[in-house]
Amino acid sequence: MTAKPTSHRLRRSLFILGFILPTFILFSVITAYPMLRGLYISLFKWSGYSGNMSFIGLDNYKRMFKDEIIGTAIFNDYFLVFWKVVLILAIATFLAVALTRMSIKRTGLFRVILFFPNLISVVVIGVLWRYIYNPSDIGFLNAFLSLFTSEPVTTVWLGQTNTAMWSILAPAVWAGIGFYMILLMAAIMNIPESLYEASGIDGASRWHQFKHITIPLIWEQMKVSIIHIVITTLNGSFIIIFLMTEGGPDNSTQVMGSYLYQIGFQQYHMGYASAIGVLILTLTLITSLILNRLLKRETIEM
DSSP states (O other): OOHHHHHHHHHHHHHHHHHHHHHHHHHIIIIIHHHHHHHHHTTEEOOSSSSOOEEOTTHHHHHHHHOHHHHHHHHHHHHHHHHHHHHHHHHHHHHHHHHHHSOOTTHHHHHHHHHGGGGSOHHHHHHHHHHHTOSSTTOHHHHHHHTTSSSOOOOOTTSSTTTHHHHHHHHHHHHHHHHHHHHHHHHHHTSOHHHHHHHHHTTOOHHHHIIIIIHHHTHHHHHHHHHHHHHHHHHHTHHHHHHHTTTOSTTTTOOHHHHHHIIIIISOOHHHHHHHHHHHHHHHHHHHHHHHHHTOOOOOOO
């Protein structure tokens, strides 16, 4: 009598295992193993191209505490994190509300236009904005500003320490708005219209509807957006930095990813580069956990 339930549980367990096992194998091969391998390599002095690996323990981590560029890279990473979260979320939320709650014609066209930067390769974005910031006559920004001045503007936007990071921030924000706008629009469109109608009858203004209805009911999507921006910025700013400034001028635009590439693949200190990779992983996890705690709110059900 007990054979059938046992057989059923076994089949059920095998069925579940059939879905979990491939994912676990892929995660182990693509994510877990590289992380553990990177942690292992960070304990060695290794060029990355020879078979000789000298064990040096925590010396690579001690070196990071004395490396001034690491401090600059961490500051630049969190500079991008802060301003991208503020600007992308503010603009994306405004556009999402405008395209769903306001009577704007041809909203479909606006969605396509605003989402278009997300369809472009980061390489193309980097090259495009380098032309925009070009200090010569072909630079769109200087040419535009020259229309309002008596003399041509020749600012080297990417070649000055006081303007380079702000110049990189602009394309980073521009490229990210569309994705989060669509995410928030989907959340807003799921809010029952009756809530807005009832609040309108009670005399609530658009601002009060936004503050007391829209924001609380899309907060989970906003939280996901913030954490996603943080993770992708700390782990993915390398490409735009490398394309636009290569970490210059004078290492003023280095982020941890670009510095890791420079140390590992240009200077051939793969052990130290792996230690920087461990630092990136650690800071990403800590930042994500702190934000997840700070942004935690009671879920509001509709």
